[in-house]
Amino acid sequence: MTATPAEARARYRDGLVAPTTGHAPGFTQANLVILPRDWAYDMLLFGQRNPQPVPLLDVTDAGSFRTTLAPEADLRTDLPQYRVWRDGELVDEPSEITGLWRDDLVSFLIGCSFSFETALMDAGVPVRNLEQGRNVSMYETSIRCRPAGRLEGPLVVSMRPIPASLVATAVQVTGRMPQVHGAPVHVGEPAALGVRDLAVPDFGEPVQSAPGDVAVFWACGVTPQAALMASRPPFAITHAPGHMFVTDVPDSVYRQP
Amino acid sequence: MTATPAEARARYRDGLVAPTTGHAPGFTQANLVILPRDWAYDMLLFGQRNPQPVPLLDVTDAGSFRTTLAPEADLRTDLPQYRVWRDGELVDEPSEITGLWRDDLVSFLIGCSFSFETALMDAGVPVRNLEQGRNVSMYETSIRCRPAGRLEGPLVVSMRPIPASLVATAVQVTGRMPQVHGAPVHVGEPAALGVRDLAVPDFGEPVQSAPGDVAVFWACGVTPQAALMASRPPFAITHAPGHMFVTDVPDSVYRQP
Structure with missing residues (x-):
């Protein structure tokens, strides 16, 4: 499915559930971890201390579902599938998370291979x-x-x-x-x-x-998902494996000369 | 003053106040910002969002005066000179900060040109x-x-x-x-x-x-010092300009091939 990033996200928003590999080729896809503000400092520090597995591409303000990686996107609806975690246990795999949104949630966008x-x-x-x-x-x-x-x-x-x-x-x-x-x-x-x-x-x-x-x-x-499973925060949301966030950032931006 | 990093830090610990340029040549020197835990999340996020001016080399656990950049060093005594800030105003330039230490302080070590x-x-x-x-x-x-x-x-x-x-x-x-x-x-x-x-x-x-x-x-x-002056946290400690933290990390570690 070749498409622009905005077209790909629109299809997921409209209900398509599919792995994102090969979609919007040439544009960076990102892992997503969403945590309450109370746990966000630990996650941010975990990324700082472990930059190879947890390269943080963007961290949102608490309560915001917007990212600089795709200013028009809505992080609550624009991934094809999410995972919801309570106390470190997977409890749901919805295709959007609007009803779960809270003002204290911080989103971490993490580089992807x-x-x-x-x-x-x-x-x-x-x-x-x-x-x-x-x-x-x-x-x-x-x-x-x-x-x-x-x-x-x-x-x-x-x-x-x-x-x-x-x-x-x-x-x-x-x-x-x-x-x-x-x-x-x-x-x-x-x-x-x-x-x-x-x-x-x-x-x-x-x-x-x-x-x-x-x-x-x-x-x-x-x-970071393995750390969440091991450390059991009361509430977390991630992307479903392979169902990434498609950004507007060309892959070439992350290639050094 | 050519010396090993440990020798240079020992001289500052013993009271030498001098700019660190040319000391322990070949080893990385770092900017230091120390903030209460309450402000540490904002500083960590500021570094994540502004990596060119604020490249975070290490962030300590709250209350710890040890860094992975020089495991034997004591961040309270091993810089030649510090600056103490209250409500964004410079109030002191001591040569050690042992008496000011608190269990909620987080230290940020930041790359230096x-x-x-x-x-x-x-x-x-x-x-x-x-x-x-x-x-x-x-x-x-x-x-x-x-x-x-x-x-x-x-x-x-x-x-x-x-x-x-x-x-x-x-x-x-x-x-x-x-x-x-x-x-x-x-x-x-x-x-x-x-x-x-x-x-x-x-x-x-x-x-x-x-x-x-x-x-x-x-x-x-x-x-980051300019941001501290503009944003006026109640308490902060930094290095004095030019009086950096001398690490044990060879400069070559931060040179990509």
Whole structure:
């Protein structure tokens, strides 16, 4: 579904529920975490202290459902699907959250690896999950994030199998995009990350390696969701996995020269 | 005074009051802002929204005087000089703040352009303020920072005269160091920034241009101090200008490849 960002958001607002991958190509998509003001300081500090998994692209004023990343958008209605969390438990997956809105809610827009997948392909690096039409494989690791107040949890990584001859290219291309997770955190040797079996991801879907591929791991925007599940704030809203916020910001803005 | 970072901090702790430029060369120096927890959210958000003037290198837990940037250091004693602010007014410039410490204080360590001056010289770009033994010239501009809660204020810039043939080099070198203010915000044409007379800086000292130099402007770490003066929190502590916190982090850590 090629469309402008505004057209894509209008379709979600009108009720379309679908993963956003491939929609409005060339524009940055973002993870969304919404928390009460009482928890917002911890989340903001968690992002400051863990910039690779939690690159904060925008943080709204309390009560505002507007973001500088897409000034016309309404964060309550313009994502295809949301998740509602109470005390760390998933309780609902609605397609809009107007009825849940409160004046003390702060929205965090967080960079997403979809942006660098485009850059990888532009550089001739195959992206196996896209070739196979699957969600990327994600794993909880044995690395702990640096805690911030009540928020703590494991680093979650996404894994992409990369041909050995293109690993250096993949590092260089994504290293130029620190606001969308940046360079890999780990190359090869899954066991050293505490990942036992690549075929059994904790989130997403299994992705097949081709012969000669090496497993390359990037910090993942699911990390803050894992921290929310571990830290159990009384109330939180996030995007549903793969159902991201489509911004008006071209991917190229987050590519350094 | 060449010394290791730990030696330099020990001298300040023992009473030396002196600007830190040239001390512990090759190691990152940081701006310091200390605020009560009640104001810390606004400061953290101000940094998130204005990363060029306010690149946050570390934010401490409330009450802690320890930072990951130098784990052995004590933020209450290890800077050569501090400034104490009450209701936005400067009330004291002590050499240590142990007696003022409170359990609700949060410390913000903010990147400093001293780091990129080393990188400029390494690249063959002359740094006129260092040649002339002067503090860099700084100016309030007509550009407003993006507000965050109660904090707002003007963008403050530092200016360095750069030979016209080396402006591009200066942009490229500092562009690789986004955590210490990054690329210039403005090149030439001071009036377009609201700067009327380069010979009369708002902070620091006048610096002479050489024939053929162009005025190049970088976002400056004095910006948060200007916001504090404008927004008047009841209590704040900062470093005294030029009397920075010397960290254990090599400058090279903040240089991207």
